[in-house]
Amino acid sequence: MAKPTRMAGGVLGGLVAGTIFKHVWKLASGKPEPPVADSTKYGWGEVLVAAAIQGAIFGLVRAAIERAAARDE
Template identity: 40%
Template structure:
């Protein structure tokens, strides 16, 4: 591996950081909104909002199911946003920002 390849890889990682940070924040907001919509449709309770760990009016089972759904949605959205951001960065710069 030449030193030019290593230098380009490090610079791509550094240049990608602000882009990745912004896209992660936007992805988190999108995932939160998506979870709220999914929970409203899936939940079979009188509550419209998802259960939080410190709200005692929800049974533990409902809290765990909501947490599993939320985690799956966040992980999927994050993976899609990260991959899409990396591909866009590669199109703009010609370098892949990862390893």
């Protein structure tokens, strides 16, 4: 994949993953926004679970985009 295409795919993937994560978090927690790591109003558990879910979703979206763009070389 060409570098500009790869960069565009990365940006698009990040936006898609962020949107999916916000929806998943809202459904899972019942809260409208995910916790912010540097805020003291959230506990360690909530912040770490949110980060794990966000990382898993980002990884899945990234792999899906890269797989869709893969070509036999």
